[in-house]
Amino acid sequence: MRCARCxxxxxxxxxxxxxxxxxxxxxxxxxxAEAPYPVLVVDRHGGLVRINEAARALLPDVADGxxxxxxxxxxxxxxxxxxxxxxxxxxxxxxxxxxxxxxxxAHPTSGADGDVVWWLVDxxxxxxxxxxxxDAQVRSEVLAKVSSALLSTLNVPRCTEVAASMAAEHLxxxxxxxAPPQGRRHPLTHARRGGPVTRTVRQVDVASxxxxxxxxxxxxxxxxxxxxxxxxxxxxxxxxxAGPVGSVIVAPLPGHGVPAGALILLRSSxxxxxxxxxxxxxxxxxxxxxxxxxxxxxxxxxxxxxxTLMRELLPPSLHSVHGVEYAGGYRASKNQxxxxxxxxxxxxxxxxxxxxxxxxxxxxxxxxxxxxxxGKIRNxxxxxxxxxxxxxxxxxxxxxxxxxxxHARFATLVLASVRRRGGRVQVRLTSAGHLPPLIVRTDxxxxxxxxxxxxxxxxxxxxxxxxxxxxxxxxxxLLYTDGITEARGGPLGDELFGEHRLRRALAECAGxxxxxxxxxxxxxxxxxLGPGRHDDMxxxxxxAPRNGPLTVVDGRAHGRDSRRxx
Amino acid sequence: MTGLPPTEFVLVARHEPPAxxxxxxxxxxxxxxxxxxxxxxxxxxxxxxxHDVHLDxxxxxxxxxxxxxxxxxxxxxxxxxxATLHLDNRPGVLERMLHMTNVLDHLTAPAAGGQARRFGEDxxxxxxxxxx
Numbered sequence: 001m002r003c004a005r006c007x008x009x010x011x012x013x014x015x016x017x018x019x020x021x022x023x024x025x026x027x028x029x030x031x032x033a034e035a036p037y038p039v040l041v042v043d044r045h046g047g048l049v050r051i052n053e054a055a056r057a058l059l060p061d062v063a064d065g066x067x068x069x070x071x072x073x074x075x076x077x078x079x080x081x082x083x084x085x086x087x088x089x090x091x092x093x094x095x096x097x098x099x100x101x102x103x104x105x106a107h108p109t110s111g112a113d114g115d116v117v118w119w120l121v122d123x124x125x126x127x128x129x130x131x132x133x134x135d136a137q138v139r140s141e142v143l144a145k146v147s148s149a150l151l152s153t154l155n156v157p158r159c160t161e162v163a164a165s166m167a168a169e170h171l172x173x174x175x176x177x178x179a180p181p182q183g184r185r186h187p188l189t190h191a192r193r194g195g196p197v198t199r200t201v202r203q204v205d206v207a208s209x210x211x212x213x214x215x216x217x218x219x220x221x222x223x224x225x226x227x228x229x230x231x232x233x234x235x236x237x238x239x240x241x242a243g244p245v246g247s248v249i250v251a252p253l254p255g256h257g258v259p260a261g262a263l264i265l266l267r268s269s270x271x272x273x274x275x276x277x278x279x280x281x282x283x284x285x286x287x288x289x290x291x292x293x294x295x296x297x298x299x300x301x302x303x304x305x306x307x308t309l310m311r312e313l314l315p316p317s318l319h320s321v322h323g324v325e326y327a328g329g330y331r332a333s334k335n336q337x338x339x340x341x342x343x344x345x346x347x348x349x350x351x352x353x354x355x356x357x358x359x360x361x362x363x364x365x366x367x368x369x370x371x372x373x374x375g376k377i378r379n380x381x382x383x384x385x386x387x388x389x390x391x392x393x394x395x396x397x398x399x400x401x402x403x404x405x406x407h408a409r410f411a412t413l414v415l416a417s418v419r420r421r422g423g424r425v426q427v428r429l430t431s432a433g434h435l436p437p438l439i440v441r442t443d444x445x446x447x448x449x450x451x452x453x454x455x456x457x458x459x460x461x462x463x464x465x466x467x468x469x470x471x472x473x474x475x476x477x478l479l480y481t482d483g484i485t486e487a488r489g490g491p492l493g494d495e496l497f498g499e500h501r502l503r504r505a506l507a508e509c510a511g512x513x514x515x516x517x518x519x520x521x522x523x524x525x526x527x528x529l530g531p532g533r534h535d536d537m538x539x540x541x542x543x544a545p546r547n548g549p550l551t552v553v554d555g556r557a558h559g560r561d562s563r564r565x566x
Numbered sequence: 567m568t569g570l571p572p573t574e575f576v577l578v579a580r581h582e583p584p585a586x587x588x589x590x591x592x593x594x595x596x597x598x599x600x601x602x603x604x605x606x607x608x609x610x611x612x613x614x615x616x617h618d619v620h621l622d623x624x625x626x627x628x629x630x631x632x633x634x635x636x637x638x639x640x641x642x643x644x645x646x647x648x649a650t651l652h653l654d655n656r657p658g659v660l661e662r663m664l665h666m667t668n669v670l671d672h673l674t675a676p677a678a679g680g681q682a683r684r685f686g687e688d689x690x691x692x693x694x695x696x697x698x
Contacts, residue, residue: 364631365596408638412631412667433667454668458638463668486630535630 038104038120041111042068044084046077049115058099058120073097076106076118083108083116096123103127139281142170146285150292154299157199163253163263163289164191171282172249172265172274174238177289178206179261180216190238198238208233215252215262221283224249224274236264247273251286255294263289306368313371315344318540322352323420325543327514329522331483332536341370342481342538345378347385352420357381357388360479360540361413361434370409370536377402377411377456391415391430391466395456402457410458414451414479418542425471425544430464432456435485438503439469440476440517444510446503449477471544474511483537484521489529497528514543576625577605584617586610586649591625594633602633606640610647617677619644624655634663641673650677 032039038055042048046068056062062071069077075097095106102124111117149162160177167175168191179187184203191197206212210231211222229245237245246269253260263286267274274282318326328344341363349356359381363370380401384394394415402411412433419426429437433455439447453464471477480502487497505524509517518541525537575592586609590602602621610616621640637653644651651673656664664670 362631364635408635408642410631410635410638431666433669435666452666452668455634458635459669459672482631 218259253290325514342536483535514541593628599636
């Protein structure tokens, strides 16, 4: 033998006999007889010359002098024949095959007189370990894939579909995901390997599937071998499932505190039954799917609650009322949230002779918490409309309604009662701890309205003074929240937009319609911010409309109906 | 364009019976307000016989509405403990906010006769005797 790969080192250094001299025949002869590997010495014609103890244990009915091809599997006898025939290309790779249910590699070495010594190495356990390892690798890959697929969506139906289809693809021939009941009916998601995923909501008897009721309550799973496949009712088996059900796993989907449902895995009777390892894997899979479904469920619930609340809390769209222009703009502190702590409302007077009440305010805090309090304030003020003659009284009553012992969350707001008299607009303004309103006169001067009062919701009593003023045609009164003046950004990134920039911007807005003023202010504040974080920003403009045709202000054309941003 | 790092928010409490002084430096806003309330409440509950709580604002650089809300909460706790709140070394930004919202007198009103009223029993009016 010239091929090094085919010659085990043990030929000349046998186990337990290394002290012996390396005398060819004698040494080797004694060594192979004691070798822990089955060894067959075969002559060039296929006759068994001798076999050792280990080989005798493997092939009990073999005796010296038997023909090789009568006693050993054909893969070995044919290999021997090829070896005798000539070219030594048998060295291309190790020979292997099974003998009596065990897997062997056969290595030939040349013995005396042209005999071939066959060394058989038992590879069974190594192969099993290799298979187990690669199975484990595949499973962790599947789990990783499952996790990323499931966590990429927070949509419950989508998450359910992904879980069912992945279970059918990687764990079984078909999978059914049974969600917790909605009323009396259970949402069911059926998936078949290579088939479509179908979702139905049905009234089914969960007790008819062994272990399903327990799984839906979050109890530990029933071992697969306890489940009789014949007990599985028809509603579990998806359309197009091949043949009768052979084996079943019912695994609970553990959620956050409450079970997220149960997963039923099916294999037809023609396939191999689920092994214990597969059952463990199915439970791991179910744990991940359950966590993802549960997270999606919680998110959907929250989103639904937020949606319901937001519908009530969104600021209204404003327009002209009784000959006065109103415009409002709002930007919540987080871009993904449409509501926050700022609010505004316009409550039109019952007829043009009655005052219209404008409210703009700011609740300390951000997000949904703040939004809920703005809802309370808006509702209370709505109820107090008949008393709007006396702003201070309205604020006192509102304050009483908001006081609680639980927190010191307060609100600041401005009330404006507006009525048109001839071409002019009369305004009564009251601040309750809020930034004073600004008035833009036709000549471009910007005045601060000197109203001041106590914030509402924190102190036992409040005081406030009301200021009366008049807007000539083209003049605007701006109510705004501190989110605008406290917008941080600018060239240095951390500078406040500030009241002086707001005043300067407003001075350029002289004569503009209300909507243009609000848009201009919002645009400048947004530009100032850049991508930085910010508080809620709200602004409401009340304008006395210009009468007559388009006029030119500051080199640009504006008219009362102009909707163009400048 | 990178923003300047905001001033670090620092609270330093010094207890010299019967007074507690808390130095507030940096920005008192949405992110830091709870720390102030927590610090004052902790000291009030640990130390007996505090008659005066001084908040020293000499290092304050910014306060927003949540910060003001925190001051109102602190005031409730201080009043409930029968002590008087003092707002010392007020910078312009705090002064403007207290003026605009008209709460300075309320926040610094002397404690109501030293008798500790239980916090939360009377609709947020704890220790607010001077304004009613």
